[in-house]
Structures are given as C-alpha cells and as structure tokens.
Amino acid sequence: MSVLQEYVPERGTIEINGPMTPERAAILTDDALDFLARLHHGFDARCLELLACRKERQREYDAGQLPDFREDTRAIREDDWRVAPIPEALRDRRVEITGPVSRKMVINALNSGARVFMADFEDSNAPTFANVVDGQINxxxxxxxxxAFTNPDGREYRLVDNPAVLIVRPRGWHLPESHLTLDGLPLSAALVDFGLFVWHNARALHERDRGPYFYLPKLESMEEAALWDEVMAFAENELNLPAGCMKATVLIETLPAAFQMDEILHALRTRIVGLNCGRWDYIFSYIKTCRNDRSRVLPERGQVGMTVPFLRAYSQLLIRTCHRRGAFAMGGMAAQIPIKNDPAANQAALEKVRTDKLREVRDGHDGTWVAHPALVPVAMEIFDAHMDGSNQLDRPLDELDIGRDQLLAPCAGTITREGFDNNVEVALRYTAAWLDGLGCVPIHHLMEDAATAEIARAQLWQWLHHGGLEFTDHAPITMALFDRALASHAHRLRDADVPGAARIDEAAELLTELTRADTLADFLTLPAYARL
Structure with a gap:
C-alpha cells in the first residue's frame, strides 16, 4: 500500500493511506484536501461532542430511562411553522432506488426509471479506500x-437521457475515515464523503438546478441535524453558492430521532425536503436503545414488519409530522430482489412488495424506496394508481394520538430455530462480504446491507443475554447453540461460491466477540473497519 503525504498550509499534514492512481489523484487534489481540512477544523470537535452525548443518553437508557419527547423543545412541536419550499426537481419522488457507488450500479440506477437515485456511501458500501475514492470518481x-462502463462480457453501459435525480448519502457522524488522516487523526467519514462530493460537483449541479442534494443518515437529535445545517452553510459560502441551495432529506432510522422529528425538521428548515422511514436501521436502533429492557425483546426479524404496533406508530407519526410542516414523508426500503429460477417464489416476493407499497401510499407517503431496478415498475405502478398528483402534501392530516407508549410498544411474536439460524447465517455472510469489500449482498433472495445485518447481529446478542428465552419448541436459547450454528455455517461457507468466502473465519471470530461481549456494540462496522 502506498502512502502519499500532502502538506496543507497552516492546517497540518494530511496522509492518504491507500493505493493511488492518476484517477484517484484527480479526486484527492491539494485543493480538495485543503477543503477537507477546513471542514475538519470547523466541525470535527462539535461532532465528537455530539457523539459523547449519544453515549450519555444510552447510559441513561441502560439504567432504565425510556426515550421521550423533549420538554425543552415543546414550543417547536406546538408552534405553526413550515419548511422552505421544495425545489421543482424534488417535487415528485414517488419511487427512489438506492445502492452503492460502484460504477455499473450508478449507471443502472440512474437509468432505472426511478425518480431519484440515492448513491450510498453508507450502509450498502464497504468503505475500503478504493470504494470510497472510486465512488467519488463515479x-x-x-x-x-x-x-460509462464495459462489462467483462463486452456489454456497454451509458446514461440515458433524463436520468434519475441524484441524491448522495454520506456516511454517518459516528464513522471515521482512517484512510485520510490529519496530523495522525482520522477525518470524519461524513465530512470526507460530503466534502469531496461538493468540492467536485456542487457548482455543476447548482447550475442545472439539481442541488446538490443529500440524504443524512443515523441522526439521533436536533443538534446533530443542526450540525449538518452548519456544514452545508459553510460549504455554500466557501464555494460561492447561494445560501440554502444544498437540500437534505433526513432518515429517521434511530429510535431517539423518532421523538425529535419536528425538531430535526426545524433545525434544517431552510434546506430540508423531507424525512424517510429508514425501517431496517430503525428496528436495529430499537433493539440497541432498549437492549437492557427485557419487556422489549423482539421476535425473529421476519415477524417484525411495518404493521407491528411500534413500527406502525412510527411511520404514521412521520407522515403526519412531515405534512404538517410541508415536507415529504418517504417510505421505506423493499429488500426483496427478483428470483429468476422460481416463478412462483418470484411472484410471492413481488406480492410482498406490492402489499408494502400499497400500505405506504394509502397511509400518505409521498414516495418509497426499492433496492433493485426490477422493482421500480412494481412500486411505480402502485404509486401511479393511488397517488393523485406528484405527492400527497395537500392530503388532509389524519387525527392521530401517537405518544411515547405507542412508539415503544412491545412486539409480540416468537423465535424459531429457523429464525435463529438465519440470523447467524446472515450476520456471518454479510460480515465476511463486508470485510471483502462488498457492502450489499443478496442472501436468500433479500438484499442484505449493514442495516439488515445489524438486526440479525443485535437480535442474537439480545436473545442470548436475556436469560430464559425459548424457541417455539420450548428448548432454551443458549450460547452453545450459537457456537454450534456459527461453526456449522463457517464450515459450509468456507469453500462455497459466495461473496466473502475467503473472510469467513475472520468474520466468525468477530461475530463471536461481539455476541459474547457483555455490552451490545454500537455498530458492527466500527470494529470491522479495523480489519478492512
């Protein structure tokens, strides 16, 4: 691995720890690195303070306190105010496709027929140096x-006319970018992804009335949203762009954020466009936030759908909150992917997608997500048939009484041996693939990314550390069963033709450490990052 040092005048030395090529050097220019250094000096300290606040809140939850609506922000929730007008390019977002920033994926997603492509540096992208920097090139x-892209079989891929609108998801505040260090300290991954993208693209996008636009992940508080507002305002000023031209959609994918939807909208009110039901991370956050609360242990993940009470309350509150403030309420991800060799199974999978999207549009969502181009027409058909106009902002608000108890409602269900075993397999296979540089992996006809794998990993910890839990056949759930299941899958997959097979043993070791730990780790990707 080559190491290139760049001296940034008056701001220290940035080290690039990764194999450089002329194409990557055109992204990591002196001017771009200088901009990253300015972002770091301006905002990294505040980021670290807010991450410390997260840990303090979690200590309170671990001690028995429940998340709740903030008393000090009651006026924000009760007062009448609305967000800034939504740009014309984002007025119709009925179907959005998401995926990593690999070259072929970028082209296929922009050409998919979806209204928006969310280019993802986060949950569907393993942050190797190549993936991060080449993603910026793409x-x-x-x-x-x-x-353009040429497949090994000779097929060529190029953009069609009028491709989808591009929205970029940088990584969350909690993640470091250790391939880029300033005086030996890792830069914030969020600021690296954001900074490199706007440095190279903001002017061109603004001149075409295309933003730049962003999806903001993993926020837990209005203060974290306000930090993003400050970052974007700083970048607009540095790049001589009009104030407020950078627009954001926030994923409500943590349990604490569900209690601050109004406050997050208010903190970003001059630039926010909407909120999104990041359902898979939200389920993971529910487990993590309530990890010590035995009354809120979840059943196996296949039983935790959007119709269970706590998820139903969350999605309905998001719709009502957004529409009251003039912002879009975006629906969640359909993780199903086409099943090519089994027409009956494929039809059943598509029916699940249709049912999910029909619920979303009837509830009042203004758009939805899919993970595969083949699902775009399925979701589009549902929204075209049931949504009058380009969105549902003018739809009368439902009278809802959703409080803390509804958002925290325990979830009924069971844990089967099959569900337990599936969690072990998914957590193992995804971790191995991630270590091998793949951030999204098809497993049993579902597109698994970091969020869905986190559910599997966190559930295993939860079930094994709350003693006395049983399978449906009344057999106890024990660490010995986990050990046997993990060993069995590792043995089977070690020489199998699956993504990440070469990293199976390393993934098994990491999964064992995390599952046996006394405390549920905040994120799988943090300890795994050191092994990339």
Missing part, C-alpha cells in the same frame, strides 16, 4: 454525463 463522471 459520481463526478455521472454528474458530468460522461460515465
């Missing part, structure tokens, strides 16, 4: 309209 070329 997005720059897409913005320029010159992106």
């Amino acid at each position: 997005l720059r070329d897409a913005v320029d309209g010159r992106i």
Whole structure:
C-alpha cells in the first residue's frame, strides 16, 4: 500500500493511506484536501461532542430511562411553522432506488426509471479506500454525463437521457475515515464523503438546478441535524453558492430521532425536503436503545414488519409530522430482489412488495424506496394508481394520538430455530462480504446491507443475554447453540461460491466477540473497519 503525504498550509499534514492512481489523484487534489481540512477544523470537535452525548443518553437508557419527547423543545412541536419550499426537481419522488457507488450500479440506477437515485456511501458500501475514492470518481463522471462502463462480457453501459435525480448519502457522524488522516487523526467519514462530493460537483449541479442534494443518515437529535445545517452553510459560502441551495432529506432510522422529528425538521428548515422511514436501521436502533429492557425483546426479524404496533406508530407519526410542516414523508426500503429460477417464489416476493407499497401510499407517503431496478415498475405502478398528483402534501392530516407508549410498544411474536439460524447465517455472510469489500449482498433472495445485518447481529446478542428465552419448541436459547450454528455455517461457507468466502473465519471470530461481549456494540462496522 502506498502512502502519499500532502502538506496543507497552516492546517497540518494530511496522509492518504491507500493505493493511488492518476484517477484517484484527480479526486484527492491539494485543493480538495485543503477543503477537507477546513471542514475538519470547523466541525470535527462539535461532532465528537455530539457523539459523547449519544453515549450519555444510552447510559441513561441502560439504567432504565425510556426515550421521550423533549420538554425543552415543546414550543417547536406546538408552534405553526413550515419548511422552505421544495425545489421543482424534488417535487415528485414517488419511487427512489438506492445502492452503492460502484460504477455499473450508478449507471443502472440512474437509468432505472426511478425518480431519484440515492448513491450510498453508507450502509450498502464497504468503505475500503478504493470504494470510497472510486465512488467519488463515479459520481463526478455521472454528474458530468460522461460515465460509462464495459462489462467483462463486452456489454456497454451509458446514461440515458433524463436520468434519475441524484441524491448522495454520506456516511454517518459516528464513522471515521482512517484512510485520510490529519496530523495522525482520522477525518470524519461524513465530512470526507460530503466534502469531496461538493468540492467536485456542487457548482455543476447548482447550475442545472439539481442541488446538490443529500440524504443524512443515523441522526439521533436536533443538534446533530443542526450540525449538518452548519456544514452545508459553510460549504455554500466557501464555494460561492447561494445560501440554502444544498437540500437534505433526513432518515429517521434511530429510535431517539423518532421523538425529535419536528425538531430535526426545524433545525434544517431552510434546506430540508423531507424525512424517510429508514425501517431496517430503525428496528436495529430499537433493539440497541432498549437492549437492557427485557419487556422489549423482539421476535425473529421476519415477524417484525411495518404493521407491528411500534413500527406502525412510527411511520404514521412521520407522515403526519412531515405534512404538517410541508415536507415529504418517504417510505421505506423493499429488500426483496427478483428470483429468476422460481416463478412462483418470484411472484410471492413481488406480492410482498406490492402489499408494502400499497400500505405506504394509502397511509400518505409521498414516495418509497426499492433496492433493485426490477422493482421500480412494481412500486411505480402502485404509486401511479393511488397517488393523485406528484405527492400527497395537500392530503388532509389524519387525527392521530401517537405518544411515547405507542412508539415503544412491545412486539409480540416468537423465535424459531429457523429464525435463529438465519440470523447467524446472515450476520456471518454479510460480515465476511463486508470485510471483502462488498457492502450489499443478496442472501436468500433479500438484499442484505449493514442495516439488515445489524438486526440479525443485535437480535442474537439480545436473545442470548436475556436469560430464559425459548424457541417455539420450548428448548432454551443458549450460547452453545450459537457456537454450534456459527461453526456449522463457517464450515459450509468456507469453500462455497459466495461473496466473502475467503473472510469467513475472520468474520466468525468477530461475530463471536461481539455476541459474547457483555455490552451490545454500537455498530458492527466500527470494529470491522479495523480489519478492512
């Protein structure tokens, strides 16, 4: 691995720890690195303070305190105010496709027929140096309209006319970027992803009335949203762009954030466009936040759908909150993918997607997510048939009484041996693939990413550390069963033709450490990052 040092005048030394090429050097220019250093000096300290606040809140939850609506922000929730007008390019978001920033994916997603492509540096992207920097190359070329890709079989991929609107999801505040260090300290991954993208693309996108636009992940408080507002305002000023031209959609994918939807909208009110039901991370956050609360242990993940009470309350509150403030309420991800060799199974999977999207549009969502291009027409058909106009902002608000108890409602269900075993397999296979550089992996006809794998991993910890839990056949759930299941899957997969097979043993070791630990780790990707 080559190491290139760049001296940034008056701001220290940035080290690039990764194999450089001329194409990557065109992204990691002196001017771009100088901009990253300014972002770091301006905002990293505040980021670290807010991450410390997260840990303090979690200590309170672990001690028995429940998340709740904030008393000090009651006026924000009760007063009448609305967010800034939504740009024309984002007025119709009925179907959005998401995926990593690999070159072929970027082209296929922009060409998919979806209204929006969310280019993801986070949950569907393993943050190797190559993936992070090459992803920036791919997005720059897409913005320029010159992106192309040739498959090994000779097939060529190029952009169609009028591709989807591009929205970029940088990584969350909690993640470091250790491949880029300033005086030996890792830069914030969020600021790296954001900074490199706007440095190379913001001007071109603004001139075409296309933003730049962002999806903001993993927020837990209005203060974290306010920090993003400050970052974007700083970047607009540095790049001589109009104030407020950078727009954001926030994923409500943590349990603490569900109690601050109004406050998050208010903190970003001059630039926010909407909130999104990040359902898979939200389930993971429910487990993590309530990890010491035996009354809120969840059943196996296949039983935790959007119709269970706590998720139903969350999605309905998001719709009502957004529409009251003039913001979009975006629906969640359909993780199903086409099943090519089994028409009956494929039809059943598509029916699940249709049912999910029908619930969303009837509830009042303004759009939804899919993970595969083949699902775009399925979701589009549902929203075209049931949504009058380009969104549902003018739909009368439902009278809802959703409070703390509804958002924290325990979830009924069971844990089967099959569900337990599936969690072990998914957590193991995904971790191995992630270590091997893949951030999204098809497993049993579902597209698994970091969020869905986190559910599997966190549930295993939860079930094994709350003693006395049983399977449906009344056999106890024990660490010995976990050990046997993990060993069995590792033995079977070690030489199998699956993504990450070469890293199976390393993934098993890491999964054992995390599952046996006395405390549920905040994120799988943090300890795994050191092994990339």
